[in-house]
Each structure stands twice: as structure tokens, then as C-alpha cells.
Amino acid sequence: MSSGPERRRATLSDVAAAAGVSKATVSKALNGRDDVSADTRERILAAVAEIGYRPTTSLAPVTSRRAVAVVFDIPASPYILGVLQGTIDAATAEQVDLLVRLAPERASRTQRTVAREWVADQRAAGVVGIIGLTLTAPDGLIRAASDADLPFVMVDPVDTRHRHMVSVGSSNWAGARTATEHLIGLGHRRIGWIGGPEASDAARDRLYGYQAALDAAGLTVDPALVRSDQFAVAPGTRHAHELLTLDEPPTAIMGGDDEIAVGVLAAAHALGVRVPEQLSVTGFDDTPQAAWTTPPLTTVHQHLEEMGRMAVQTVLAMADGGRPASRHVELATSLTVRASTGPAPA
Structure with missing residues (x-):
């Protein structure tokens, strides 16, 4: 029939x-x-x-080889480099080309024409899937990719409301809670927090983990000790200077990532505050620089390279018609204890 x-x-x-x-x-x-x-x-x-x-x-595609595009805003970050290494490893293993792209300007990427042209350029280069790496305001590009039947996977989403987004990240809440519990176990009661931008899902989850640990220990979250800014050294230095010059400064400061924590160490050094005798400092990511600071940094370890590998594997599976078991893949974290944390001063 x-x-x-x-x-x-x-x-x-x-x-x-x-x-x-x-x-x-x-x-x-x-x-x-x-x-x-x-x-x-x-x-x-x-x-x-x-x-x-x-x-x-x-x-x-002008070539029989498939390609995956990795798109981000700013490449100069140990975190970005760590995830990129994982995408390179996975792309090599899967025998696909990896194309590294800077995103269109934030002000223009929300325009449908710009987003569609950018996605069309990727398809013309043989791209079968796109990975957004902590990309801000990605919804326009995600929609344009969906219209073009190109799978799009976000790593550590920022400033997005796309309902059907597929993402890869870490257990940020649990990692921050574990680091906070480590400081509480050392006797710290006034613990400052300098986190990343409020639009970042990862930064928000880390803040919630910090707050949850304090609540569970019966400690009040002091709003004066909580700051949000960019994941960068300079904001960490600025906010740490403000916290350490309070009438009642914290005995510990947690950085929302390792770069912020490096800024905290710099502020402490400039003010003559000894780490860890007078101030304990923690970070998040466990990038290579964490082991090189003075003193070496206690930090939450997340598997940056594995996040990159997982993103490539996921986007290729989607390109082959597969559907991810979960729209959000979350990798476990652990605490790496080094010399930047110690008992709270008497």
C-alpha cells in the first residue's frame, strides 16, 4: 500500500x-x-x-570531516583554558575538528539576523554542534542554532532563560558548602564571601551552598560580608580590602573562583594580614595557579577538562540524533586543602 x-x-x-x-x-x-x-x-x-x-x-560542509565550534566571550582565564583542554582531547579522540570562536558582540547577539548569520557561518564551516563556554546572554544564539537544527550545549550557563537548554556543569552548591564546612570546622565564625556575577548559575549556586553551610551550623549570614562581582582578580582585591578594613573583619574569606581568591591574597598581603594565621582564604576551580600562590590555595576542585570532554560527547551524540538522558549534566566536586586555611585566630 x-x-x-x-x-x-x-x-x-x-x-x-x-x-x-x-x-x-x-x-x-x-x-x-x-x-x-x-x-x-x-x-x-x-x-x-x-x-x-x-x-x-x-x-x-566543504569537508567530509565534522567540526564542533566552541564559543565564548573572553579566553584569558585559567578556567576557560582548563575546559578547552578537555574539548581538544575529546575532539581529537572523536576525530572531529574543533573551531574556537569569539561570540558576536553582546549588544548584537540578541538580534535575530545577527544570530542567524553567525550560526549559518558555523554550518558553512562544517560545524555539526556548538558549545557555549560560560557565554553571557546566549539565548539568541541558542534559538538560531535550534532553528538550523544545530545542537547547542552550554558549559556553566550565564544569563539565560532558555527552557530547553542542555548544559554541563559541576556540583557548585555542594562544593561551596563543603568548603564553608571546612572553615567552620577550623573555628571560623565570621566568614566573608566574594562571588561571581549574579547572572551566573554557577556563582549563584556557590553562594547558596555557602549560605546553607552557615545556616546548618546555626551561624547568621552577615550581608555586610557578602559581595558579588566578576570572576577576576581585581574585584577580589577590591572587595577583600573593604572586608579586611571593617571594624570587625572576617577571619576567613571565600572566593567564588580561584581568580577572586588570588585577589584576596593580594589584598591581605598589601594590608599586612598574615595567611593563614590571621586570615584563611579559599577558592573554587582548582586551576593550576592555585598550587602556585603564596601560600598555596585551598580550593574546591572541579573537573574542568572532564566538563569539556562531556560537552563535546554530548553535542556529538545530539548531532547524531540522540537525546541526552538529562538536560543538565553535573559533575562531582571535591575539596583540595592546602596552606591558605588554618585555625581561626584566638
């Missing part, structure tokens, strides 16, 4: 008719020519998505 006629494959002429332009204009728009207005390009891309047009030439 016949199952009925197969659905006809959409053509360039179909796109032109749907968008109300010529085939030549469609070709120019899809090939990134700059002699097509933004409105026209937007109309053409909308028509491509609506009728399910799949180019057979200009946008097809």
Missing part, C-alpha cells in the same frame, strides 16, 4: 517566493554578501526557517 507522496524538498525558488525577492537576492543573503539590506536578509532567513530549506551547495 502506498504511504502517499514524499514531501518535496524545498528549493531556492521556494525561498525566493516566500520572501518576495529574486533567487539572486536569496543567494547573496545566504552567502553573506553585504549588498543585501538587513530587512531583506531577515525576511529571507525567516523564510528559510519556515519552509525548512536545506542548501545543497553553498552552505554544505
Whole structure:
């Protein structure tokens, strides 16, 4: 028995008719020519998505090898480098190319035309999946990738409300709670917190873990000791200086990541505060620099390279038609105790 006629494959002429332009204009728009207005390009891309047009030439991969794109905002971070190492290892093992991309400007990546053109560029380069690495405001790119049938996996999501996002991260809440309990066990009662941006899921979970440990120990969370800023050395130094010059300074300060903690150590050194005799300091990530600080840094270890490997494996499985068992993969953390923490001063 016949199952009925197969659905006809959409053509360039179909796109032109749907968008109300010529085939030549469609070709120019899809090939990134700059002699097509933004409105026209937007109309053409909308028509491509609506009728399910799949180019057979200009946008097809130019190589038989598959590629994965890793996109982020700022590469100069030990954390980023750690995760990237894992993506490189996994891409090599899977025999796919790894393309490293900087994201479009934050102000423009939310525009549908910009997001769709960026995603089309990735597909033209043979990309079968995209990994966003702590990428801010990624929702426009995620939607554009979904429209183009390109899987998108986020590592440590930031500032996103996309309901169907697939992500890879660590047990940030449990890690921060364990570090806080370590300090409480050393007798510390005034414990400061300098965390990452409030829009970061990881930063928020770490703050909640810190608060949960204090609550469980019957200790009041002092708002004056809690700060949120960027994951960077300079904010750690600035906020630590403010905390350490309070009338009643904390005896311990927790950094939301290792870079913040390095800034705390710098502020303590500048103020003549001895670590760990007068101040205990912890970080989060266990990047290589944590073992090089003076004194070496107690920090929460998360498997950065494994996060990168997991992201590549997940996005490739999705590209092959698989569905992840969970939309959020969470890897375990552990505490690495070094010389930056000690008993609370009497």
C-alpha cells in the first residue's frame, strides 16, 4: 500500500517566493554578501526557517570531516583554558575538528539576523554542534542554532532563560558548602564571601551552598560580608580590602573562583594580614595557579577538562540524533586543602 507522496524538498525558488525577492537576492543573503539590506536578509532567513530549506551547495560542509565550534566571550582565564583542554582531547579522540570562536558582540547577539548569520557561518564551516563556554546572554544564539537544527550545549550557563537548554556543569552548591564546612570546622565564625556575577548559575549556586553551610551550623549570614562581582582578580582585591578594613573583619574569606581568591591574597598581603594565621582564604576551580600562590590555595576542585570532554560527547551524540538522558549534566566536586586555611585566630 502506498504511504502517499514524499514531501518535496524545498528549493531556492521556494525561498525566493516566500520572501518576495529574486533567487539572486536569496543567494547573496545566504552567502553573506553585504549588498543585501538587513530587512531583506531577515525576511529571507525567516523564510528559510519556515519552509525548512536545506542548501545543497553553498552552505554544505566543504569537508567530509565534522567540526564542533566552541564559543565564548573572553579566553584569558585559567578556567576557560582548563575546559578547552578537555574539548581538544575529546575532539581529537572523536576525530572531529574543533573551531574556537569569539561570540558576536553582546549588544548584537540578541538580534535575530545577527544570530542567524553567525550560526549559518558555523554550518558553512562544517560545524555539526556548538558549545557555549560560560557565554553571557546566549539565548539568541541558542534559538538560531535550534532553528538550523544545530545542537547547542552550554558549559556553566550565564544569563539565560532558555527552557530547553542542555548544559554541563559541576556540583557548585555542594562544593561551596563543603568548603564553608571546612572553615567552620577550623573555628571560623565570621566568614566573608566574594562571588561571581549574579547572572551566573554557577556563582549563584556557590553562594547558596555557602549560605546553607552557615545556616546548618546555626551561624547568621552577615550581608555586610557578602559581595558579588566578576570572576577576576581585581574585584577580589577590591572587595577583600573593604572586608579586611571593617571594624570587625572576617577571619576567613571565600572566593567564588580561584581568580577572586588570588585577589584576596593580594589584598591581605598589601594590608599586612598574615595567611593563614590571621586570615584563611579559599577558592573554587582548582586551576593550576592555585598550587602556585603564596601560600598555596585551598580550593574546591572541579573537573574542568572532564566538563569539556562531556560537552563535546554530548553535542556529538545530539548531532547524531540522540537525546541526552538529562538536560543538565553535573559533575562531582571535591575539596583540595592546602596552606591558605588554618585555625581561626584566638
